[in-house]
Amino acid sequence: MYRPRIVVAALRGGSGKTILSVGIIAALRKLGKKISSFKKGPDYIDAGWLALAAGQPCYNLDTYLIPEDRVLDSFLNHSESGDLALIEGSRGLFDGTDLDGTTSTAELAKLLQAPVLLCLDCTKSTRTMAAVLLGCKLFDPRVEIKGVILNRIAGSRHEAILRKSIDHYTGIPILGAVPKLGREILPERHMGLVPTPEHRLAVHAVEEISEIAEKYLDIDAIADTACGAEDLKTSGPSAESPGRIESGEKATSAASPRIGIVRDSAFQFYYPENIQALEAAGGRPILISPLEENRDMPEVDALYIGGGFPETHAGQLAENHRFREALRKLSREGLPIYAECGGLMYLAQELTLEQGRFPMAGVLPIVLGFSKRPQGLGYTRVCVEIENPYFPVGFEFKGHEFHYSKTIEWRGSEKDLIFRMKRGAGVWNGRDGILYKNVLATYTHLHSLGVPEWAEAMVRNAEAFRRR
Known part of the structure; x- marks a missing residue:
């Protein structure tokens, strides 16, 4: 080829x-x-x-x-x-x-x-x-x-x-x-x-x-x-492989579950395939931003908050009281929210930086600080040990982490952390995956081609929330 x-x-x-x-x-x-x-x-x-x-x-x-x-x-x-x-x-x-x-x-x-x-x-x-x-x-x-x-x-x-x-x-x-x-x-x-x-x-x-x-x-x-590269010795891409993810594999309509993607200069770390996988599973992505002041949260059936740099936008994120309050309310009502790294930071109670202490969304029982050296860097491997809406118990998957933020106060319990780290640092004491109702936040970034079950779970949870 x-x-x-x-x-x-x-x-x-x-x-x-x-x-x-x-x-x-x-x-x-x-x-x-x-x-x-x-x-x-x-x-x-x-x-x-x-x-x-x-x-x-x-x-x-x-x-x-x-x-x-x-x-x-x-x-x-x-x-x-x-x-x-x-x-x-x-x-x-x-x-x-x-x-x-x-x-x-x-x-x-x-x-x-x-x-x-x-x-x-x-x-x-x-x-x-x-x-x-x-x-x-x-x-x-x-x-x-x-x-x-x-x-x-x-x-x-x-x-x-x-x-x-x-x-x-x-x-x-x-x-x-x-x-x-x-x-x-x-x-x-x-x-x-x-x-x-x-x-x-x-x-x-x-x-x-x-x-x-x-x-x-x-x-x-x-x-x-x-x-001048020689022809690839392969039969070509497999039609069944997740590597062929294309958006819109399942027809979306006004009735399709709305997946809010928090994407702006504070939250920008998304693999294109992850968004495409949500569409292929039947979700309808909607881009939203907590940096836009005095704007109501649009109606969504699930939320995906990727990584990024909330630390460089902490002031703006803290000042958007309306968005933070809406996020807390929706999380209490059971909105499915999946957050990675920077998204986890935003869902925390507070982010402490050299410039001061900044209130975050207040969804998770954790206060985070910031270090001058990486607190987690490299590939990860996690094992799911506690029941949750996204992955079955015993399921293992690979990911990666890269963060300077660190836990300075953990207000939850051991059962709130559903992942055991088989490789990597995680959130606290070798564990990761903070679970609150239908919220799951982790320092581990996953790739949908390696974990195709993730997008299906996101859309399934969004459909359930939409029907409630």
Whole structure:
């Protein structure tokens, strides 16, 4: 199956692969190409920048969260209408969850049978980069490193030595050399890059990055490398696989349950497939925002509050008394509410920051603070141990967490925490999943392709609430 494709990888995080990926996508789009963008691993922020550059959603491919066959189906499905697919890797090329590099960018590249474009941060290094690149080439010959981009070049002499050394010792083509940039085009903060909804000049930033790519990268050669990828040895996406989720699989109408999606600059972490899965299960998504003051909560039959940055919007969230009171009232009445990470923070009693104490929605028996270091970071695995409206007892699923918030006062009991963490930090004493009536809040983010039962449960609960 023909799918022009390329994986952009690096030796470590912070090497510049996101800015280069954004630049390549934007430059190709200017040439009239339709680019299908993907992000390896559990990531919302980088995916947001890739989506902005491509002008369409970016989809995550992660073999820890999602079975390999569904990862492959998702890639085939979402790259079907594009001229070229670009997959941005995560961390170092061979970095995974175990000694064998399981879940690494390299393993994803092999699954997709995709050529790799390796971004090298060449800061204060010359001939050694050839040795490092040769090591990568020999470490796993099944990973096809088809090109290199030299990043953070100090000058023409630096570039010349690098080019000569890499050509002599590895023979891998150099498809671009980018100098050290005078300033950060994509600024960072505690959880990585500033997300597109909070970057005031996001569109301008993408345009600036595309100009850098056009100037310093061989865009035609990169496209040729992607187009030179061998046909994928697969029969194509399975019609039955959740990897083929399409919105509207079940016809929606005015009678369909309304699923409120709390989505704005405070709550922006949603996988596109999760929203699509709710639609496919028969739900009707409705976007709402607690940042819009003095507006009533629209009529909904369930609520999905994703992750984000409530800490940077704490003042606005606290000032919207009408929304907070409506949320408390609806939760007492049994409205199904599923909240992840930032959503959990918003449902708390209070959020304590350096700037002061901010009242939140007051639904859950917990007070949260904020740390300068991550309190939960990485993949999770949870086991459901207490009855709830979403998952059967004994059910296990995989997810991920990344949060700086921490519990400073737990006012509930052990039975209010329905998940036992088999991997990850969770909320309190190795547990997660705060349950109150039909509210379930957790630090663990899930992906619907890995947990297809979630969307069905959401819509089922919404239908029950609508009929009450």
